Amino acid sequence: MTAEIYTLDAAARDFDRVSAALAFLGDHWQEHPDLDAAARAAGLSPHHFQRVFTRWVGVSPKKYVGALAHGAARAALDEGACVLDASFEAGLSGPGRLHDLFIAHEAVTPGDARRRGAGLDFVWGAAPTPFGEAVFLIAPRGLSALAFADPYPEGGFADLQARYPAADYRRDDDIARQWAERVFAATPGEPIPLALYGTPWQRQVWRALLSIPAGATTTYKTIADAVGSAKASRAVGAAVGANPISWLIPCHRVLASNGLLTGYHWGVDRKRAMLAYEAARG
Incomplete structure (x- = not known):
């Protein structure tokens, strides 16, 4: 059968x-x-x-x-x-991760920031995921953003476009679906390249998030300790909140110091579902 x-x-x-x-x-x-x-x-x-x-x-x-x-x-x-x-x-849960991730680091200079994405070319599109409809933003070197579209893809895209308002965008839902199949593959395949545009501080925090194994959780203070700024929990929280790539850069694994799920940009219910999904597949 x-x-x-x-x-x-x-x-x-x-x-x-x-x-x-x-x-x-x-x-x-x-x-x-x-x-x-x-x-x-x-x-x-x-x-x-x-x-x-x-x-x-x-x-x-x-x-x-x-x-x-x-x-x-x-x-x-x-x-x-x-x-x-x-x-x-x-x-x-188990100790394994869903994916081994490679990051294609692309530093953003002060001049780049002032240009607000001018000169960057993105493909974006909507595709289904286990956590609802998502919007994917793809740069030539890899995935730059993954957001959830509630209730319409255009809303999710607007959230991403606000990060790089002067960039050029082309919609292609077929390409987005290909990325969705790759990101949420039942069996992990090739590493997924991520093209991250952010400040050096943000990328440092995002790298720390990638070190949290699937099925595990941590706190904002622990992340602050990991990046060498033990008293910077609030700044860490801001960098976690600015994470452009939901799920793959696992900000959903960060909890409050008392173990509560607390806020999540895409909803606490979705955060709970992500943790349950990972735990059962660890």
């Missing part, structure tokens, strides 16, 4: 319902909700929900709740361990 292929289009369609279920389970796991309750949160029948959740997350709803419970127990015993870290260590 041929295994069902779970396409990016299907994963994108399922995202909103799975995200709602993850939020519900995250809030109510201590009550050990049954399948019916979780399915109602997703707006699906229990049978359909079980299938959708398992193929998107990679584990069943019951196993996901069990991992959260084990994580909480471990966190209570391990001083300093946040709930999310402990749940990953309880068997929901």
Whole structure:
């Protein structure tokens, strides 16, 4: 029997319902909700929900709740361990990364900054991803930005275009889909080149983000320590917030010092879903 292929289009369609279920389970796991309750949160029948959740997350709803419970127990015993870290260590994750990434560093001089992207040529387009519709911005040397389009691709593009308002842009959704297939491939292939345009400080923080393994989390203070500025957590937060390439440069793995998910440019529900997705596939 041929295994069902779970396409990016299907994963994108399922995202909103799975995200709602993850939020519900995250809030109510201590009550050990049954399948019916979780399915109602997703707006699906229990049978359909079980299938959708398992193929998107990679584990069943019951196993996901069990991992959260084990994580909480471990966190209570391990001083300093946040709930999310402990749940990953309880068997929901592994040490591997989804991709080995290469960065094509392209320094931006003060003159480049003043030109606001003049002379840069980008291709942009929209494509489905496991986390909903996304907008990809591609430079000649690699991927320059990945944003989520809520609810329309033009909105996501406007967010990216504001970074380089004087650049030239050409839309090609077919090229964007090719990048989406490459970024979210079930089996990692060739390293993905990233063409990053940012200040030296921002790129230093982004490199630190790339060092966080899939299935792990860290804090803004830890990132500040890693870049040699222990008292610069606020500045680190600003650089993390300016990260142009969602998912691949994993700012979603950075938590508040108390272990809470806190804010995320593309929504806390999406951040929760990204962490669950990585953890189940570690």
